[in-house]
Amino acid sequence: MTDIVVFGEDFGGLPSSTQHIVKRLAANHRILWVNSIGLRQPKLDSKDIQRALNKLTRVFHNVGSHKPTLDSETNPNIHIINLLTIPAPSSALARKVAAKMMKHQLNKQLQALGFDKPVFWTSLPTAADLCAEMNPRGLIYYCGDDFSALAGVDHDTVAKHERTLVNAADVIFTASDKLATQFPSGKTVTLPHGVDxxxxxxxxxxxxxxxxxxxxxxxxxxxxxxxxxxxxxxxxxxxxxxxxxxxxxxxxxxxxxxxxxxxxxxxxxxxxxxxxxxxxxxxxxxxxxxxxxxxxxxxxxxxxxxxxxxxxxxxxxxxxxxxxxxxxxxxxxxxxxxxxxxxxxxxxxxxxxxxxxxxxxxxxxxxxxxxxxx
Missing domain, CATH: 3.40.50.2000 (Glycogen Phosphorylase B;)
Structure with a gap:
């Protein structure tokens, strides 16, 4: 049974396509879900400050317990963690520091769960550097949006991360044929949304x-x-x-x-x-x-x-x-x-x-x- 590490949005709420798929994969695989590591740097407004405080609280809960949260509502094979990081780092130094920070935290969680050479799945381009540091069994990039046009992200920063991720990925899934045209055809597969x-x-x-x-x-x-x-x-x-x-x-x-x-x-x-x-x-x-x-x-x-x-x-x-x-x-x-x-x-x-x-x-x-x- 192959273990899978997933980088996505914060688990829960209105489920994304990644959540829908991962919940089904959990019938045959253990899943470690990493809550959002960000697509932009936070603003100094009440919404972002509250979100940052909530995330810090969850991060330090993880650190204190050394145990991921179980998603008991869906499947005990899904474990949820938060990583302390620099959101959407843009400079080479910031990218390197963020990747090292997350690698240290993630390794602890993988050891606690007994994950050995998992497959990595990311729907966030900003996970590219961490994925490179971790040397997974395989790397899947799931692209559900055109990040160059998506509102609410740091476009230039995310584009740089995405180029790194595309080069490293073994498989690229896209939610539409239009998105698929942006990536190498030899490793890109259109995976349209499904429905419950x-x-x-x-x-x-x-x-x-x-x-x-x-x-x-x-x-x-x-x-x-x-x-x-x-x-x-x-x-x-x-x-x-x-x-x-x-x-x-x-x-x-x-x-x-x-x-x-x-x-x-x-x-x-x-x-x-x-x-x-x-x-x-x-x-x-x-x-x-x-x-x-x-x-x-x-x-x-x-x-x-x-x-x-x-x-x-x-x-x-x-x-x-x-x-x-x-x-x-x-x-x-x-x-x-x-x-x-x-x-x-x-x-x-x-x-x-x-x-x-x-x-x-x-x-x-x-x-x-x-x-x-x-």
């Missing part, structure tokens, strides 16, 4: 805070960040007053107010397993994205989750939609959105069967076959 089909397709009770105004509901869940088209959202709210617009997810803006209308509801973040209590009960799901480089390279997790509910889906266009375009309402502007709302057509009858085949189990099996070759 049973969670989103099996009937769930309506959430207690679901709007109940006698109006139809157009819903979205995910981060409220720069990649949403807030002008379009405001226009739809104004031109479709007989619809409520519901948004679930964290507000990533500190100084950019979200559109305020009597028929727009911001419900805040919700646990992933509770999302069907909303998405199964609104009348249409939507993806109101802006047209930028990040969105052109993205493959949003929520697309298959939306389709698994059998609810109509409205989306602005981007390349990853193409395999599903016959199942969607693709819109360019507010007139298109309002026309779709007036004549909602659910996905074709066979779409659920197709979506069911795109399970996370199927994606994990694809990864499993490659892990065995490393």
């Amino acid at each position: 089909f049973s969670l989103f397709s099996e009937p769930a009770p309506k959430a207690e805070d679901f709007p109940n105004n006698g109006r139809k509901v157009l819903g979205f869940y995910g981060s409220l960040s720069e990649w949403l088209d807030y002008d379009l959202i405001a226009q739809v709210a104004d031109q479709a007053p007989d619809w409520d617009l519901v948004f679930i997810g964290p507000n990533e803006f500190s100084d950019n107010p979200l559109p305020q209308r009597s028929n727009i509801y911001y419900l805040g973040p919700r646990a992933h397993h509770t999302l069907p209590r909303y998405s199964q009960h609104w009348d249409a799901s939507w993806l109101p994205f802006v047209d930028n480089a990040q969105i052109k390279a993205c493959n949003p997790l929520k697309l298959l989750e939306y389709l698994a509910t059998g609810t109509s889906v409205i989306s602005t266009p981007f390349p990853a939609l193409m395999p599903y375009k016959h199942m969607l309402h693709i819109v360019q502007n507010v007139e298109d959105v309002c026309a779709s709302l007036a004549h909602l057509i659910p996905p074709p009858a066979n779409s659920k069967q197709y979506v069911q085949q795109q399970s996370w189990e199927a994606r994990a099996n694809q990864v499993e076959k490659l892990v065995r070759t490393l």
Whole structure:
């Protein structure tokens, strides 16, 4: 049984594709999950300061106990740790110091767990130097975003780390065909997102805070960040007053107010397993994205989750939609959105069967076959 060390975001919350896959791999592998080591240097604002304090608390808990945290909710084979480091180091000296710091801490955890020559999986380019220091059995880079266009990262710094990582990686997985074109074809494999089909397709009770105004509901869940088209959202709210617009997810803006209308509801973040209590009960799901480089390279997790509910889906266009375009309402502007709302057509009858085949189990099996070759 090959052990796997994973560098990803902080474990928990809304799960990433890496979390979904790793939870399935944990049936046959021991996993050491390293919480985020950062994609940018922290700012001196309340949000980053609080996050840093929380991370320091968890780091010193690890150091004091010498034991990783178990993810008992999913699988006792998943162990979670935090490493003290310099977030997104840019200079050669800072990169070297950060790698040495993390190597010392990580070796202690590997020894405590009895991991021997594990495979490393990283979805963060900033783990490149540490991976080089550790000499793993094999190195997998999972690229889920175009980091050169991703909001909230130090682009130049991350690009340098990514070049190092790409050269060292044995296998590169990408979430979309668009991303795959950025990497060497001989070791790059497109690994589209999967879906927890049973969670989103099996009937769930309506959430207690679901709007109940006698109006139809157009819903979205995910981060409220720069990649949403807030002008379009405001226009739809104004031109479709007989619809409520519901948004679930964290507000990533500190100084950019979200559109305020009597028929727009911001419900805040919700646990992933509770999302069907909303998405199964609104009348249409939507993806109101802006047209930028990040969105052109993205493959949003929520697309298959939306389709698994059998609810109509409205989306602005981007390349990853193409395999599903016959199942969607693709819109360019507010007139298109309002026309779709007036004549909602659910996905074709066979779409659920197709979506069911795109399970996370199927994606994990694809990864499993490659892990065995490393």
